[in-house]
Amino acid sequence: MGFGSVAAATLLFFITRLFISAFSKPFRKHLPPGPRGWPVIGALPLLGDMPHVQLAKLAKKYGPFMHLKLGTCNVVVASSPDVARAFLKTLDTNFSNRPIHAGPTHLAYDAQDLVFAEYGPKWRLLRKLSDLHMLGRRALDDWSHVRVVELGHMSREICRLSGRGEPVALPDMLSHAMVNMMGQVILSKRVFPDKGSESNEFKDMVVELMTTAGYFNIGDFIPSIAWMDLQGIERGMKRLHKKFDVLLTKMIEEHTESAHKRQAKPDFLDTLLIASRESSGSLSMINVKALLLNLFTAGTDTSSSAIEWALAEMINKPSILKRSHEEMDRVIGRDRRLEESDIPKLPYLQAIAKEAFRKHPSTPLNLPRVSNKACEVNGYYIPKNTRLMVNIWAIGRDPSVWENPLEFIPERFLSPDKQKMEARGNDFELIPFGSGRRICAGVRMGIVMVEYILGTLVHSFDWKLPDGVVKLNMDETFGLALQKSVPLSAMATPRLSPAAYVA
Template sequence: MNKILFREIAIAAFLFFVVRLFVNTLSSRKRPRKLPPGPKGWPIIGALPLLGSMPHVALAKMAKKYGPVMYLKMGTCNMVVASTPNAARAFLKTLDINFSNRPPNAGATHLAYNAQDMVFADYGPRWKLLRKLSNLHMLGGKALEDWARVREFEVGHMLQAMCEVSKRGEPVVVPEMLTYAMANMIGQVILSRRVFVMKGSESNEFKDMVVELMTSAGFFNIGDFIPSIAWMDLQGIEGGMKKLHKKFDVLITKMIKQHAATARERKGKPDFLDVVMANSELSEGERLTVINIKALLLNLFTAGTDTSSSIIEWALAEMLMNPKIFKRAHEEMDRVIGRNRRLQESDIPKLPYLQAICKESMRKHPSTPLNLPRVSTKPCEVNGYYIPKGTRLSVNIWAIGRDPDVWENPLDFTPERFLDERYSKIDPRGNDFELIPFGAGRRICAGTRMGIVLVEYILGSLLHSFEWKLPSGVGELNMDEAFGLALQKAVPLSALCSPRLSPSAYAS
């Protein structure tokens, strides 16, 4: 009897094992989860050749065919692209924590001290400390109020320089003036001094270095997507990054040494770098290193100058194409401010049309056309599609700003749209996904507040202080784009300006 029972138990166990094995085999053969639609691409290199020289434009065209959430195989990597406000909200709000890290890339390695900065660092204690210090002492609301006088001084200095150029009858090279002023603003806050005492070859070289950094860091580098051939540097991008990094490292090292040599002069009046040095404790005795601090300064000087200046340059260019906008802006400013003094930051809330011009420029010409890439830490699902772990995320901010389902006549530059009830409440600070020039979520640009203040105040000052026109002989303005982390004008804007305020308004 016991033998019969044992045999039946053994047979039952065997049958259970066979059935379980069969079920597991069927499960392993079931169809893979559905990925978002997207182009097939090429063998090995995938969709990389489809991006061309203007990836934001190419991806926007693809999205019209494949939809708001699009999947691309990029070499050995997965990439998903969000091209509408709802798709961006799904990734940057609903799934924000899952997409809080950056994927490894050549820019982080060769430009940002191997991701030791705030922009490319992993989401964690070091990133949080760098972000906290930057917000408390430079980029947050209270900090921005504290250095309002610095902005006023540097804008005044820039306006005087423009007046001198106008007296000679020469055109102003707008991006050079803007970079010079903004670098000195940031220098005064970080280092207690202007970093460029005189406009000249040194400041022009800095501008060129910033543009080169933003351009090269925005490239789709083959080595990032096929790591096994990264050592070949087929596009020459990484070699250029290494040379540029050496230039920036020499400049930043010099700044830090000069800052240390003048410590006694700042006794009782610490600047941003003093505060960072004094509050560099992480946890359990771990501290921010000199490399971390150099990398942070690189972030602040490059992103702080190039992104805001590009928005202002595009806005002026658009208005030169449509003088009626200048006329309406001048009428508003003359009514609110008059012509006997300069614009002050406290005037801006009373200038809704100026604010509308700024928003319209951020919509049509976002400083960052494609957000800095993020990467998923675990699998997830969006709009019914499966997104694997390790998938890179790119949000096409440029495409969102030109989405005809969101914006009426999106290719027109029409500031008045932001005075209408439909769009008037839309704000660029990351909560309204129709307009996210600085990104959104926990990895939103740390300088969002500063960027908005600089754009509104500096653009407003340039509009209020001068009449603008194109140089004689320039029939139509070149409005071509140059792709990079920041969306530059392919041809820098040069324009004639003439003072429109009382002479006393331009005095220091």
Template sequence: METLFLVREIAASILIYLVTLFSMRTVFKRHARKLPPGPRGWPVVGALPLMGSMPHVTLAKMAKKYGPVMYLKMGTNNMVVASTPAAARAFLKTLDLNFSNRPPNAGATHLAYDAQDMVFAHYGSRWKLLRKLSNLHMLGGKALDDWGKVRDEEMGYMLGSMYDCSKRGEAVVVPEMLTYSMANMIGQVILSRRVFETKGSESNEFKDMVVELMTVAGYFNIGDFIPFLAKLDLQGIERGMKQLHKKFDSLLTKMIEEHVASKNKRKNKPDFLDVVMAYYAEEDTHGEKLSLVNIKALLLNLFTAGTDTSSSIIEWSLAEMLYNPSIMKKAHEEMDQVIGRDRRLKESDIANLPYFQAICKETYRKHPSTPLNLPRISSEPCQVNGYYIPENTRLSVNIWAIGRDPEVWENPLEFRPERFLTEKNKKIEPRGNDFELIPFGAGRRICAGTRMGIVLVHYILGTLVHSFDWKVPHEVGELNMDESFGLALQKKVPLAALVTPRLNPSAYIP
């Protein structure tokens, strides 16, 4: 009996010791695992109600209070926001692999074929195959050079159409014109044909669909952050996504069916879709095989992101030059000196136009196409700036806030291209290595179309500036420079302007 009592005493002592040790370790871990500072938020919903209609602006204001690395409880999810170049570098370079995946969300599910595309796909062999194919045959340096003639040809159509508008005294609606032309450029590369033969209701509907996709995909959807409310679709976002998806799926299915039916015409000159469809039939060296859904999802990426992000940059840049006429004047003077007025701008001219390149960089800084970098999620716990970041924490990089940070940029609210001609800033490029200017993101999930975006912005914007004088219609009055938040940062009021030819009339003949 005494022995049994002794055993019980020893067992109780060991249990008390273990419980005490565990409690002390838990307290120590909680103390050691200090989360980044951030707003307290509300019960259940967390900081979601604080976001408002302009989350990038809200988060930028919060960062001034809580610091460059900020933690928010968003419903049942952890979220961290990086708002300075150093913080962005820590996440997108130092911890790039840990943050190489996208969090699940309604946009990926209902718009991107349940994340079967390149933008939202899990980081792995399927994503690498989609990325490799896109780079080799459309988005990479050599591929871009190969379809330079397509850009030149479509630019001719655009200039001819604008020239006709100028003769009729009609204003050019910039985003509609850009979407029409860019969709046709991309269509010729992917499908060997122009998507829209004439500018009109069909191309305008496509523009509306692209804008709607970029808008709804950028919403802070309650169901993404509070899963048990997802089925209720309280904001109606998922219902709208499903309807939009049907429209895009119908369009993409038609494109693919028509393309397969005309395959014999391209025996000696396969296009992008021909190359991709080859992987629908056979596996690659890693055993990956693309489904029809993968192919549709990839086309959706290329047609939407390829048109909207670049067109928004060009629209903002033209708007800033109309708002600041002295900048347009300097650009014209530089172009007249380098190119003259007897011919159109060529892509090879861009290297000799430092002031114009500075205008492009300044637009990337002040009006990044994706104000909040596409979200990523941590695969395992990590530390940043001495703060503990738990596993499965969503990451947003506030690119918009970095571009407007007075600690990084002098007088950041001014549109001043000259800042990129100084010794300090002239080597800064928007390609993901200089974290003061990352309009396309950075790291292994940087926008796959970074190269293409820069080429299109330089060439199309440069041609439009060089070819015409621009003027805001008298009835418009003061130009509206308000933003509209989405996955891409739209101009709230689409830019419409009157144009007057500056070049020899022969330059406007397609």
């Protein structure tokens, strides 16, 4: 065979390989649109300190179904109800797992918790136990008296501050009340009987965890350099994890020693420890610790954040506060505190909560998911191991979905077309807790807590800005939960009869 024949055969071989490659890897031509990014780092620099905001801006250019290369990772971003529905409902099974990165590895006991565990028997067991004994509808009803008692403590503390002319630091107040609620259900006791340095330190730990877990860690997207920990994020996670582990270990040890006192009426931790002993290894002590971490952090911080945002919006817009007071005075009066059974009769209060969920979703980018296998969505090819982000924040501020989306207008949820809309994962215009099988396990609890605690704060008190403050700062700080950059501090004035605050 002559040189020309060899050259021709070689050329034919490479042309054939290119031809086959082009058709066997259609994602090269049919990935969703998105920014090209840079070599190695991809589009990471485009995200900045407020990824939910930057991704919303990019979606205006590239559309609500967008692909980015973040380091070596394929990422798709859903920024509209229809695209979110395509992933979280139609392809829910394929996107049933979460990517494992530094956060769940170093903070959540190597993803042995309910939030990040692999979808399968272990996850289903954790979810079942949580629903049966804490988060399900019947369980929530069973510990409704705990919420009543704890809000009584909170209301009296606010009255005390009001009598002294001192402002109420809402995040500290909410954190203290909610951790004690969780403590009574999980441990049969208030975790922090007195509000002070210990409870404030715990709140700071929770906020740090939720903020740190939301960071875009370069090592998560470029695994080859993860060992360098360029941003120092993993060092901070390990340090914080040790503090939580000491606290959780102490809780479990003390609880085990006093278990004989609760044989007739075991609490949630008793139930978990019994299940751990009887599960033949399918539920480890690490799983128990990891689940407790979920409940004491995500279970408190996300709800308290939503309440803080809602009350801040109402203080900035007194007409909303006034209308809510009028509704509550008409339905409840001023001789007793609000009860959970009153809430269905308070459509404006429910509308305020929904509007807070819309404009200030606790998890702005939801929690990421990852594709188990390659698939096609809206004509685009999505490779295996592609990470999914749903920009809930962008959906809530999309002018094609919501009229005047930047304004806080609870009345929008009283209109006939939106009155029946719920934040439970079925209406994709409003999915603050996500949707599908990996929807937040505490969705019922979150809605109950926000409506009841917010309703109590509004019904029991009038709220005003501290002297010298013209308008509240409404800037955001990005994290796993969306925090107010400047924590809410406001003056409260009791508006019920004195006897209402006693019980």
